[in-house]
Amino acid sequence: MTSVRIVEMGPRDGLQNEKQLVSLATKLELIERLAAAGLREIEATSFVSPKWVPQMGDHDALMRALPRRAGVSYPVLTPNLQGFHAAMEAGADYVAVFAAASEAFSKKNINCSIAESIERFLPVMAEARDRGVKVRGYVSCVIACPYEGAVAPAKVAEVAQRLVDIGCHEVSLGDTIGVGTPASVQRMLEAVAVRVPLQRLAGHYHDTYGMAVANVHASYLFGLRAFDASVGGLGGCPYAKGATGNVATEDLVYLLHGLGTDTGIDLDALVDVASWISSQMGREPASRVARALLAKRPRVAA
Numbered sequence: 001m002t003s004v005r006i007v008e009m010g011p012r013d014g015l016q017n018e019k020q021l022v023s024l025a026t027k028l029e030l031i032e033r034l035a036a037a038g039l040r041e042i043e044a045t046s047f048v049s050p051k052w053v054p055q056m057g058d059h060d061a062l063m064r065a066l067p068r069r070a071g072v073s074y075p076v077l078t079p080n081l082q083g084f085h086a087a088m089e090a091g092a093d094y095v096a097v098f099a100a101a102s103e104a105f106s107k108k109n110i111n112c113s114i115a116e117s118i119e120r121f122l123p124v125m126a127e128a129r130d131r132g133v134k135v136r137g138y139v140s141c142v143i144a145c146p147y148e149g150a151v152a153p154a155k156v157a158e159v160a161q162r163l164v165d166i167g168c169h170e171v172s173l174g175d176t177i178g179v180g181t182p183a184s185v186q187r188m189l190e191a192v193a194v195r196v197p198l199q200r201l202a203g204h205y206h207d208t209y210g211m212a213v214a215n216v217h218a219s220y221l222f223g224l225r226a227f228d229a230s231v232g233g234l235g236g237c238p239y240a241k242g243a244t245g246n247v248a249t250e251d252l253v254y255l256l257h258g259l260g261t262d263t264g265i266d267l268d269a270l271v272d273v274a275s276w277i278s279s280q281m282g283r284e285p286a287s288r289v290a291r292a293l294l295a296k297r298p299r300v301a302a
């Protein structure tokens, strides 16, 4: 049976956009519940400036308190050496650097040009190599940028290749504002695949226009076997106004199980997590699959 890797984004990409500060206890419980449902890679937090993203300001405390489970990894975002050092001190063992295919987004998100961001990653890559720490790379705005509009697939390919050249084991391709369609995603993948092998690529599709599941399917047919997703469809990016969360993990799992692939995830348990974290945030789960499966459950008398 084909297997597909899912990298869970809920605790990081999901929560980073929440206006109200979420308690450390809730974040820890979310990560534990996700691991219990079968997620094996859970992006736990980001070692970014708390002035830029206050919601992630408890990164140290979270990584120190997080119980580790065998077979589960907990990657964290590290935009520069300062973040990398803090992540290492807090016990992280898998990090991610993040670049963009749009100059304007790079400036808004990490306050530097694309070329400067790669320069900043070089010492992170060198130290990570010395310590045997895996580094994932992200490219944001692979379809379009909230400030510059359409982004050329050739630019995405150039940045993705650069991240592999400096040592990233995998590059996650982010449709940050969720405007892609299967056609535009395929055009982007065609350009990237010329320069980066498919097995080193992951799809990271936000669902603003409701196309994320379709974009995952198009990417799966193209040959991708790793996808990022966020439980309950939580999230967005503070520097991409109006963008919604990643494809909901339960929608992704339903799609993949329907394709006969193995994810190792218990869909019912995952829907419980979606329902629980959504209620913690004071809303219903955004995903169609969670809503459909919850509606089929017997009602408990009040």
Ligand code: HMG
Binding pocket: 013, 016, 046, 047, 048, 049, 050, 052, 053, 077, 079, 080, 082, 083, 084, 098, 109, 110, 111, 138, 139, 140, 141, 174, 175, 176, 204, 206, 236, 237, 238, 239
């Ligand atoms: P900067 O202001 O240019 O940094 O920010 P600086 O080096 O000039 O330092 C200024 C201050 O920031 C100093 O503090 C530093 O200590 C501090 P001060 O002396 O003023 O008190 N600082 C830090 N503090 C904590 N952790 C650090 C750190 N580095 C410097 N690592 C910086 C540059 C990158 C730090 C900032 O722009 C930042 O934190 N940006 C993060 C933005 C972010 O988290 N965005 C969301 C994540 S990306 C995303 O969601 C997209 C993705 O999902 C894919 C997709 O969907 O496309 C991955």
Ligand code: MG
Binding pocket: 013, 174, 176, 204, 206, 236, 237
């Ligand atoms: Mg994202």
